[in-house]
Amino acid sequence: MEKSSDIELRLLIEAIYLKYSYDFRDYSGASVKRRVAHALRQFDCATISALQERVLHDPAAFMQLLQFLTIPVSEMFRDPSHFLAIRQEVVPLLKTYPSIKIWIAGCSTGEEVYSMAILLREEGLLERTIIYATDINPASLDKAKQGIFSLENVRAYTANYQQAGGQRSFADYYTAAYDYAIFDKTLRENVTFADHSLATDSVFSETQLISCRNVLIYFNKKLQDRAFGLFHESLCHRGFLVLGSKETLDFSAYSKQFEPLVKQERIYRKL
Amino acid sequence: MNQAAASPAQVRGIEAIVIGASAGGVEALLTVFAQLPADFGLPIITVLHLPDERRSQLAEVFDRRVAMPVVEARDKEVLKPGTLYFAGPGYHLSVEHDRSLSLSQEDRVHHSRPAIDFLFESAADAYGTGLLAILLTGANQDGARGLAHVKQQGGTTVVQEPTEARVAVMPRAALALHTPDHILTLSRIGSLLASLEYSPC
Numbered sequence: 001m002e003k004s005s006d007i008e009l010r011l012l013i014e015a016i017y018l019k020y021s022y023d024f025r026d027y028s029g030a031s032v033k034r035r036v037a038h039a040l041r042q043f044d045c046a047t048i049s050a051l052q053e054r055v056l057h058d059p060a061a062f063m064q065l066l067q068f069l070t071i072p073v074s075e076m077f078r079d080p081s082h083f084l085a086i087r088q089e090v091v092p093l094l095k096t097y098p099s100i101k102i103w104i105a106g107c108s109t110g111e112e113v114y115s116m117a118i119l120l121r122e123e124g125l126l127e128r129t130i131i132y133a134t135d136i137n138p139a140s141l142d143k144a145k146q147g148i149f150s151l152e153n154v155r156a157y158t159a160n161y162q163q164a165g166g167q168r169s170f171a172d173y174y175t176a177a178y179d180y181a182i183f184d185k186t187l188r189e190n191v192t193f194a195d196h197s198l199a200t201d202s203v204f205s206e207t208q209l210i211s212c213r214n215v216l217i218y219f220n221k222k223l224q225d226r227a228f229g230l231f232h233e234s235l236c237h238r239g240f241l242v243l244g245s246k247e248t249l250d251f252s253a254y255s256k257q258f259e260p261l262v263k264q265e266r267i268y269r270k271l
Numbered sequence: 272m273n274q275a276a277a278s279p280a281q282v283r284g285i286e287a288i289v290i291g292a293s294a295g296g297v298e299a300l301l302t303v304f305a306q307l308p309a310d311f312g313l314p315i316i317t318v319l320h321l322p323d324e325r326r327s328q329l330a331e332v333f334d335r336r337v338a339m340p341v342v343e344a345r346d347k348e349v350l351k352p353g354t355l356y357f358a359g360p361g362y363h364l365s366v367e368h369d370r371s372l373s374l375s376q377e378d379r380v381h382h383s384r385p386a387i388d389f390l391f392e393s394a395a396d397a398y399g400t401g402l403l404a405i406l407l408t409g410a411n412q413d414g415a416r417g418l419a420h421v422k423q424q425g426g427t428t429v430v431q432e433p434t435e436a437r438v439a440v441m442p443r444a445a446l447a448l449h450t451p452d453h454i455l456t457l458s459r460i461g462s463l464l465a466s467l468e469y470s471p472c
Contacts (some may be wrong), residue, residue, distance in 0.1 A: 028365070028373040028375070028392035030365035030366065030367055031363075031365060031373065031375040031377065033393075033396070034392075035377070125277050186321075198321055214376055217362070217373065217374045217376075218348075218375065220367070221347050221371070246346055246362055248346065248347075248440050251346075251347045
């Protein structure tokens with residue numbers, strides 16, 4: 001017999017989908033369960049059913065809950081060796097394209113976007129690149145658009161930037177104001193931030209490179225395959241797919257349709 | 272439900288084993304796993320806390336010294352019997368209802384990612400009475416809540432005898448929260464595991 005709390009959790013996820021079209025039905029269950037439990041404490045709700053009632057009748061409460069359901073953990077030049085590999089192995093091939101489209105799927109608060117833009121500028125590619133930065137969380141997208149990060153974090157990103165093969169001083173890219181680093185707005189001149197769900201939306205453009213890092217771990221296998229399907233459809237012939245350091249195509253239905261370019265760094269090419 | 276005094280030999284129907292350890296854990300785990308045969312029949316999933324900056328080579332280190340196959344846990348991998356899984360650094364490790372593994376990057380728990388609590392709780396939800404959870408030496412409180420949840424879901428719980436533990440904080444924190452089925456020394460934990468594969472499931 002299914003436990004009451006498991007039934008309530010499924011009903012909450014279903015209610016969110018029916019009411020707000022946010023689809024968490026194929027997210028990995030263990031993590032969703034923990035995040036809802038965490039939200040229960042913050043909302044001071046005794047049961048998931050009580051939380052469901054609030055969320056169904058109050059869109060503002062849903063937007064609050066969404067902040068718990070998504071996990072905005074990110075940093076700039078996270079896994080520096082990954083960005084170094086992009087610079088050394090992918091950039092020379094990208095340079096052969098007259099114009100480049102890049103999709104950063106699940107861009108969260110924008111750290112990956114600015115990292116990629118800085119790398120492309122240093123390689124002389126930013127001017128002829130369009131970056132689509134998408135996420136399901138409007139609050140994260142707003143933050144990404146602003147490009148303002150805590151100075152304390154940015155100091156930590158500086159080491160990442162250098163290890164990732166950065167060619168300048170990281171401080172060239174931002175202005176410090178009080179405790180914040182305001183990033184150079186020309187970095188995002190060619191960036192389009194957009195609301196897009198890998199669970200419910202379709203492909204919107206042909207791309208040469210897709211970066212989707214530490215997003216797919218929150219999906220079950222079925223939803224991962226949906227996302228890989230979108231990426232496969234969007235990428236041009238021999239386009240690049242880059243994943244998080246612990247994410248893999250190995251267990252996916254699409255494993256045969258990509259080949260590793262730098263396996264250790266999770267850089268793949270469409271076959 | 273087993274009584275605290277029950278003999279380990281009575282543990283039956285175990286389908287999976289989860290183990291948590293922190294400070295002093297490498298040595299403790301080696302002692303426990305030394306007794307396992309190469310054809311051990313159950314999956315074992317382990318969270319051992321390590322400082323993040325140390326790129327984890329745990330699976331490789333243990334693979335050289337443990338008879339059964341040892342691997343680092345990978346996202347969406349379906350658990351196989353007779354395999355010892357280690358959580359890699361920087362990600363929480365969970366067991367899903369379909370008995371596959373998943374990784375996540377939620378906040379640290381007791382300053383740790385991976386957290387023992389998350390592994391234990393999710394594995395208890397997946398395996399219920401078929402889970403055996405073992406908490407060993409450590410200098411923080413991780414695992415205590417998870418172990419209590421395992422017990423609530425009908426699983427079997429074991430805490431390392433605190434007087435024997437290199438650092439007793441973690442076993443004692445667990446004992447303060449709930450009474451486990453067994454409090455055992457490392458060598459008896461090893462014998463308990465070795466006896467399991469002959470249990471009818």
